[in-house]
Amino acid sequence: MTAQQAIPAGYRQDAQGRLIPESMIKPIDIERDRLVRHLIDRASELNSQLADFKAAAFGDVRAFIEMSFEEYGAKFGGKKGNVTLLSFDGRYKLQIAVQDSISFDERLQAARALIDECLAEWTEGARPEVVTLVNDAFRTDTKGEIRTARVLALRRLEIVDERWQRAMKAIGEACQVTSSKEYLRLYERVGDTDEYRPISLDLAAIALPAEQPLQPAPGVH
Incomplete structure (x- = not known):
């Protein structure tokens, strides 16, 4: 330097x-x-x-x-989890939220190969919605990364094919938690409702006060 x-x-x-x-x-x-x-x-x-x-x-x-x-x-x-604390009168709420960053190792490719075997047979007989779900799940985002939530959502499909079940097991075992972040969120109750609005500490999310019309100086008309 x-x-x-x-x-x-x-x-x-x-x-x-x-x-x-x-x-x-x-x-x-x-x-x-x-x-x-x-x-x-x-x-x-x-x-x-x-x-x-x-x-x-x-x-x-x-x-x-x-x-x-x-x-x-x-x-x-x-392992620390999510925590919610309320003020005694319930007007204020504080949350500590833990968010894990998940990636997949090489076993995801094994899962995709097994899924492709299933699709190769199923596409002849229909099930187009499953094909769409699978293709969308393995489509990468703008950064070239697999969208984790959509891949994991495949495990909710009730498909009894033994190859599919092995593929879902491979997806589960391929998940790796690479890092965890803790977030502090603060809320205030809206009136007497059950709704809470966030008390933002993000500059971009903070609303400016309503602008007041300019008033002429005394004696100016």
Whole structure:
């Protein structure tokens, strides 16, 4: 890494690394730079605060679960699952959701070969809906990856053919959990209904306040 270039007083560095005298920079460009840096600084502070909040929230929830386990003489450990906590009045809900990332190993190809054997016989006698389901399940997405949920959905089909059953076993054994992520979700009850709306911490999902019409200054008509 190269050392950052020292910028002399009265100069600014442009996007190409050139030193430009401030006297040659348009006021609108200076104001744009000020605005961007101001908002980035605020965003960085919020990002740090959110990271601290997330770490504290997961820690507090785990500590509470351990305390709840201890009440019954149980030990908290092993694989962590989904957890929902409600405020006493039911107005607020907190969820810790665990999402596993699943991939398939080479046994998926064995399953596909067995399924193809079945389809080779079945297509002559009909069952077009099964053919459509299978082809759609093994179709890759835009990233070239198999869509896990659709492959696993094949196991719900009640087909008694012995080759199909072996194929479904191969699919089950081909599943590999590659990683797990925990998500914190917060909700607030909508009035007196059973519906909850999320309290979003995603900047893109937060609605702006309704814009108010501009009011003329006093004495201006």
